[in-house]
Amino acid sequence: MKFLLAIITGAMLFITNSVTAQNKTITATVVNATSDEGKISFALYDKENFRQIPLQASVSKIVEGKSVVVFENVEAGEYAVICYHDKNNNDKMDFQSNGMPLEDYGTSNNVMNFGPPNYRDAKFTITDKNVSLEIRF
Structure with a gap:
């Protein structure tokens, strides 16, 4: 009976550690905000919901032109981050009125084209390690 209990307990610990090990963090840092006024809003997307409802969203204050957020418990996969300076x-x-943004914005991979951000340019992959992104406006 003790042997069976030890096997079950070991299996549960293995499964719990495997599930926990799959979830990673994404640290996104804006490094060049033009002022410390306002805040920076960040959103994490996958391909299916890009520029719609984010998987996770976070807001951070700006200190000396920098703003940092951490998205936690992110499963392995392909994602993109969009952020903007809500001055x-x-x-x-x-x-x-002509559709041009009044506030600075940026995306993962720092590809800035005319027009709104697109997933193909902003996407990155999480596999077995945490990810750190440096985003520039």
Whole structure:
């Protein structure tokens, strides 16, 4: 009976450690905010929900032009991060009447084209290690 209990306990610990080991963190850092006013809002997406409802979202204050967030418990896979500088703290990105952004924004991989961000340029992969991203506006 003790032998069976030891096997079951060992199996449960192995399964628990395997599940926990699969979830990683993504640390996203904006390194060049133009001011410490307002905040920076970050959103984590996968291909299916890109620029819609984020898988995770976080807001961070700006200190000396830098802002950092950590997305936790992220499963292995392909993702993209978008962030913007909410200078006036109104919880939305502001645009000019012609559609040009009034507030700075950036994406993972720092590819900035004319027009809105696209998943193909911003995507990165998480496998067996935590990921750190440096995002520039």
